[in-house]
Amino acid sequence: MPDILVVGGGFAGVWAAAAAVRALRAAGADHSVGLVSPGDDLVLRPRLYEAEPHTMRVPLDRVLGPVGVRRTSATVTGLDPDGRRITALDASGRALTLRYERLVLASGSRLERPALPGADLLFDVDSLESATALDTHLRGLPALGPGPGRYTAVVVGSGFTGLETATELVGRLRALAAPHGAAAEVRVLLLERADTLAPGLGPGPRPVIAEALETLGVETRLNTSLARVEPDAAVLSDGTRLPARTVVWTGGVRASALTALLPAGRDALGRLEVDAFLRVRGVPGVYAAGDTAAARADSGHTTLPSCQYAIPLGKHAGHNAAADLTGAAPLPFAPAPYVTTLDLGGAGAVSTTGWERTVRLTGPEAKTLKRTLTGQWIRPPMDDAEELLRQADPAFRTRRAATA
Numbered sequence: 001m002p003d004i005l006v007v008g009g010g011f012a013g014v015w016a017a018a019a020a021v022r023a024l025r026a027a028g029a030d031h032s033v034g035l036v037s038p039g040d041d042l043v044l045r046p047r048l049y050e051a052e053p054h055t056m057r058v059p060l061d062r063v064l065g066p067v068g069v070r071r072t073s074a075t076v077t078g079l080d081p082d083g084r085r086i087t088a089l090d091a092s093g094r095a096l097t098l099r100y101e102r103l104v105l106a107s108g109s110r111l112e113r114p115a116l117p118g119a120d121l122l123f124d125v126d127s128l129e130s131a132t133a134l135d136t137h138l139r140g141l142p143a144l145g146p147g148p149g150r151y152t153a154v155v156v157g158s159g160f161t162g163l164e165t166a167t168e169l170v171g172r173l174r175a176l177a178a179p180h181g182a183a184a185e186v187r188v189l190l191l192e193r194a195d196t197l198a199p200g201l202g203p204g205p206r207p208v209i210a211e212a213l214e215t216l217g218v219e220t221r222l223n224t225s226l227a228r229v230e231p232d233a234a235v236l237s238d239g240t241r242l243p244a245r246t247v248v249w250t251g252g253v254r255a256s257a258l259t260a261l262l263p264a265g266r267d268a269l270g271r272l273e274v275d276a277f278l279r280v281r282g283v284p285g286v287y288a289a290g291d292t293a294a295a296r297a298d299s300g301h302t303t304l305p306s307c308q309y310a311i312p313l314g315k316h317a318g319h320n321a322a323a324d325l326t327g328a329a330p331l332p333f334a335p336a337p338y339v340t341t342l343d344l345g346g347a348g349a350v351s352t353t354g355w356e357r358t359v360r361l362t363g364p365e366a367k368t369l370k371r372t373l374t375g376q377w378i379r380p381p382m383d384d385a386e387e388l389l390r391q392a393d394p395a396f397r398t399r400r401a402a403t404a
């Protein structure tokens with residue numbers, strides 16, 4: 001039985017487990033840390049809109065093995081906070097019960113898919129499996145032979161994921177079509193049901209985003225959503241039937257369904273209400289981190305579902321779960337100031353600072369930052385216990401925390 005059990009092997013879960021080990025070692029305590037998640041890898045979700053998404057993962061055992069975290073490959077199906085145990089199913093369907101003293105729930109979030117006709121034909125970039133399915137589909141387009149909509153992609157939603165997906169798809173589709181002399185057939189449309197492009201990003205970066213879309217030739221349709229999907233077409237809310245072989249849904253995410261199994265308050269995204277130490281309010285012994293937690297980021301804002309918060313949330317939750325066991329003082333959650341860096345495909349990127357999202361970098365400079373962030377900084381160290389534990393300190397801040 002692990003004394004501290006972390007549910008989820010994403011950014012929050014990995015850093016919760018590492019931070020718990022670090023805090024226990026610092027206290028000279030002999031407690032164990034375990035992590036349960038269905039897969040054997042940390043999936044780098046922020047890179048799933050790129051080509052070859054199946055490579056966007058880091059083996060959990062090479063990160064957490066060196067610090068002695070006991071890993072269980074299983075899907076958690078039940079939480080019993082009164083009995084301090086969870087139930088799970090492993091890959092062969094065997095039922096498991098795991099007991100704990102402190103639990104960190106870091107089971108992340110999932111894309112909310114719409115209930116519209118043909119929804120099963122929609123692609124998305126939310127998980128390794130779905131992003132790989134899109135990648136396989138795109139690579140198969142040349143073999144379909146000439147036909148309307150072969151290299152047309154419709155991306156639904158102009159939030160962060162929709163913008164990164166649409167701008168990246170231009171280059172990916174052109175690279176696939178060019179060897180067949182069909183680069184001119186590439187067409188990417190971005191649908192936004194609001195009357196403003198990128199409504200959630202605010203006015204700061206909007207001109208840079210609009211210019212990037214124009215440069216890349218991405219067509220934007222405002223006040224427009226998706227009505228229906230057919231195997232070779234997207235039917236828009238205004239009745240337009242658009243030949244398109246690829247329709248990608250990027251609506252919002254919702255916290256893991258496990259959050260609903262706790263007798264606790266949740267926000268509109270299903271995220272658990274936590275206190276300053278990331279304890280789930282009203283559920284003793286349980287902490288939440290990453291996309292399962294609605295934590296206070298600063299005096300006027302709640303955390304957003306993002307790596308930028310998942311990593312420090314994980315470190316604080318793991319640290320505090322260990323501190324609670326050893327009698328050490330817990331640390332209040334204190335993330336770095338809010339920043340964003342949005343990839344704009346072949347048109348570079350845009351980096352902003354503050355909640356009003358003031359633009360601070362654009363073009364190639366912002367692109368270099370984005371590549372460094374998602375190519376290097378979000379990867380936890382592998383095969384290196386000392387470096388992992390050094391970075392697991394909740395107070396560990398590098399340039400990356402200030403530039404995510």
Ligand SMILES: Cc1cc2nc3c(=O)[nH]c(=O)nc-3n(C[C@H](O)[C@H](O)[C@H](O)COP(=O)(O)OP(=O)(O)OC[C@H]3O[C@@H](n4cnc5c(N)ncnc54)[C@H](O)[C@@H]3O)c2cc1C
Pocket residue numbers: 007008009010011012013036037038039043044045046047048049074075076077106107108109110125126127160161256258289290291292305306307308309310341404
């Ligand atoms: C395309 C895309 C682009 C993004 N870009 C950015 C970006 O640029 N910047 C940024 O900060 N954020 C970005 N994000 C958001 C970011 O990826 C998430 O906020 C982050 O991954 C959340 O980390 P997490 O550990 O809370 O959850 P997840 O990464 O969702 O990990 C959850 C873990 O829990 C496991 N799990 C789920 N259910 C169970 C269960 N029942 N039992 C056991 N284990 C379970 C999963 O297998 C997984 O290991 C992006 C996301 C996407 C999809």
